[in-house]
Amino acid sequence: MTDTVVLPRIKRRRSKVQGWGVFAVEPINKNKRIIQYDGELITHKQSLPREDRYLRRGEIWCFTVNRRWVRDATKGGNIARFINHACKPNCYAQIVGHIIWIRAARNIEAGEELNYNYHTDGEAAMPCRCRPGCKNKL
Ligand SMILES: [Zn+2]
Numbered sequence: 002m003t004d005t006v007v008l009p010r011i012k013r014r015r016s017k018v019q020g021w022g023v024f025a026v027e028p029i030n031k032n033k034r035i036i037q038y039d040g041e042l043i044t045h046k047q048s049l050p051r052e053d054r055y056l057r058r059g060e061i062w063c064f065t066v067n068r069r070w071v072r073d074a075t076k077g078g079n080i081a082r083f084i085n086h087a088c089k090p091n092c093y094a095q096i097v098g099h100i101i102w103i104r105a106a107r108n109i110e111a112g113e114e115l116n117y118n119y120h121t122d123g124e125a126a127m128p129c130r131c132r133p134g135c136k137n138k139l
Contacts, residue, residue, distance in 0.1 A: 087116035
């Protein structure tokens with residue numbers, strides 16, 4: 002028997018935070034798997050020049066998997082790439098081997114924008130727009 006996990010329905014639309022966002026179409030229970038962050042699996046060494054290039058456009062597409070690997074969502078990415086950062090998010094990332102799962106950090110209502118903490122620790126030096134007046138940097 003194959004492992005068929007039914008994932009909640011989500012959709013991409015314009016975000017109030019920035020650019021595109023991803024929204025719940027139906028209620029999502031706390032800790033439920035929502036989507037995998039897909040993208041090309043590359044090394045940090047390969048990722049660094051790409052990250053610099055994306056950052057110059059004010060974009061973050063590379064997700065650190067572990068000390069060796071990064072996923073670049075510009076290649077083979079899905080709509081998880083459009084989930085915005087928030088300092089107090091309603092989702093979190095769970096890494097299982099080379100798979101990045103985005104899961105619900107609490108019960109989420111239909112229509113809510115999804116977000117998780119990118120944990121970039123200010124490396125990108127971009128202002129956080131997760132809420133009015135947020136002083137943090139991405
Ligand atoms: Zn913030």
